Amino acid sequence: MIEQVGVIGAGQMGQGIAQVLACAGIQVVLVDISAEQLELALSRTASSVAKLKERNKLPVECNPLPFIESSVSLDALAHCDLVVEAATEDEMTKRKIFQALNGICKSSAILASNTSSISIGRLSALVDQPERMLGVHFMNPVPLMALIEVITTKHTSEATRVAVVELAEKLGKTAVVVKDRPAFVLNRILLPTINEAIRVVEEGTATPEQVDQIMTLGAGFPMGPLALADMIGLDTCLSILDLMFVEMKDARYLPAPLLREYVVDGRLGKKTGEGFYNYD
Missing domain, CATH: 1.10.1040.10 (N-(1-d-carboxylethyl)-l-norvaline Dehydrogenase; domain 2)
Structure with a gap:
């Protein structure tokens, strides 16, 4: 069961992913190299949630901020059940992140990239257990868009796929599972x-x-x-x-x-x- 999720990158996508997870009552560890960017992400989350409440898209009692822990260190992700990389769309940057995660995360953790185009297979080659790796491409803006494009490789296990699809359902999203091809489908x-x-x-x-x-x-x-x-x-x-x-x-x-x-x-x-x- 996925109870704690790490999100790497506090930009527009990472902030949105952290927000929808926290709104669903899931503990989130949001990591970015910039403490200022983390503060901005939390501020944007509060503003976004307030607007969604005004439009009756979230219940009044929803308060995601207590569910979000922030850190400038990848080491804070050591106990997460799932880590979603949402860093800049640059393959070398992502490769460095997954090489680091391979030594930080527990062996049972699912590793995922929010990349919109980069080969999941190439990234999974950096992980000791590629069966726990897949792509989870959230749509922008994350709180409003219903789709998650889930990208599996030839190594992705059925257990990994099922866990992520079930998480998508908990978030109120629809997961569509596709194969790892250039730029996927969307x-x-x-x-x-x-x-x-x-x-x-x-x-x-x-x-x-x-x-x-x-x-x-x-x-x-x-x-x-x-x-x-x-x-x-x-x-x-x-x-x-x-x-x-x-x-x-x-x-x-x-x-x-x-x-x-x-x-x-x-x-x-x-x-x-x-x-x-x-x-x-």
Whole structure:
């Protein structure tokens, strides 16, 4: 049974994952190299929970903060039943984390990555017991999105898969189990759509507003692809597309030059205040 969960990374995804776990009454150890980022994550959790209560999406008595312990040391994860890595989308960073976890976590602990594109198989090769390793790709924003994309490798045990699916149910999420392939399923379909929307803007066929209006009103998208790209982070979109292009050698995944230009200029979307839209 999963009673205590470690979450590595107190950014947008890690904070959201810690929040939904704690709201379900699960003890959480949130780890980040920055004490300031941990403080910010706890503040964001309190603010997010207050807004969800206002919208009647959480019971008034819900208070996740007592369930969240924070630390700047991975050693604090030694007794966790499950550890979810939600660090930056960089394979070398993740490799270093799992190499460290292999010597810190108890042998029965399930190890998981929230990566949206990096091979779980490659990461699991760093773990002495790869059968306890899998991917748990939460959707952004975590408190609102119902899906968890669960990625299994050829080594992932049935017990590991079942434990994570049962946890998803406890969180009120739906777990969809897929195989370990480049960018898995969601991003393999979504990112080429975003990339093509960027190309439409790049060639001057339509503005970002027009593209998003057409896709919401004409295709039934709940959010336009460019607004969604800004929310995901244009740097993350670029990273995923670059990886997909390298892995699959398919021109569909070659990032639009305008996307790379925006990332180089520091226009990363909501997190920097400017992407395809201005968020001042």
